[in-house]
Amino acid sequence: MSEIPQTSVKLPMLDISQPILHPSSLSSLAEAFKTWGFLHITNHGISKDLFRKLYSLSNGLFSLPSDTKLKLGPFSSAKTYTPHFIASPFFESLRVSGPKFFESAQTSANVLFDQHNSEFSEILQEYGSKMAELSKKIVKIALMSLGDGLVKQFYESEFQNCHGYLRINNYSAPESLEDHEDEVEGLGMHTDMSCVTIVYQDEIGGLQVRSKEGKWMDISPCEGTLVVNIGDMFQAWSNEKLRSSEHRVILKQPVNRFSLAFFWCFEDEKVIFAPDDVVGEENVRIYKPFVCLDYLKFRESNERGKFEKVGFTVRDFAGIKQQAKCDC
Ligand SMILES: O=C(O)CCC(=O)C(=O)O
C-alpha cells in the first residue's frame, strides 16, 4: 500500500463536566466548530468498564453467522442491521433507537439470541441515556459559542424535542493491505445528518476529517475522550456558523475496529430555519426553511450515489443559490 502522509488535526479538548466556560474557551470552541465542526470531550462520565462491556457484548453479536444477523435487515421488517457491502465491504452496524434504548436493543437481541439475556439491553440503556444527556449539554455549549443569551432564547423552543439513536459499528480487518494501491475505506466520505454526533472510537484509529481545502486529516484516538461533531441539521440551523464536515474511516491496520456513533437529531416534523438572531444582520441567509424528514428522505434516496459526483448534502437540498457577482 502506498504511503500517503497524513497529519493529525489538533482539536480543542472540552471538559464537559464544567458548567461555566471561560470566554477564551468559548471563542476557541466557536473557532473549532466553524473550522472543523469537530472537538474532543473529556470527563464525560462513561467508564472504561462500560465501553469494555459494550465492546464485548457487541462482538458476540457481530460474530453470529450472517444468516442470523440478516434477520435484522436490511430486507427484514426490523431494519436495525446494516450488513457488509452496503456502506463498504468492511463495515457492518446495528442501530439502537432512543429514548427507549432497552426496548430497542431487546427487540434485536430477541431475534438474534435463543436464550433470553437482558445484559446487552441494560448496558445500551445506560449508554444511550448518558449520551442523550451529553448531547443536551453539547447543544447548549454550541449555542453559547454562537452568542450571549442564545441558550435562553432558543434551547427550549428549538431543541427540546430532539431524540437520539446509536449505531454500533464493526469494521472487519482487511485481509491484506498490501494488495490495495489506495487507502482502504471502512466508511466512505459523508456528513452526518444529526445536530450533533458523539463518537467513541477504539485505539485503532482511522477516523478522518476533510479540511475546507479538501485535505484529509486524522482524528487520532485520545484515551478517555470522545469525539463530537456537528451534523447537517445544526449546520443549517446555525447558518453555517457550525460546520458539518465531511469525514470517513480509513483502515490502516489488519485488525478489527469498533466504534459507537450516537446521533442527536431534531424531530422529523421540525422545520429547520435559522433564527434572524443567529444569522446576524450583516450575513446572508444560506438555507431555505425545510422539514427535517424531507431531508432525511432525500439523503436516503441518494445514499449509494457517489458523494463527490452527485450533490447530496444539506446545501444541495436546501441551500439558497447565491447570485454570482457580475462586474458588468
Ligand atoms: O467509526 C467511526 O469512527 C465514525 C463513524 C461515523 O462517522 C458514522 O457512523 O457516521
Ligand SMILES: [Fe+2]
Ligand atoms: Fe459520521
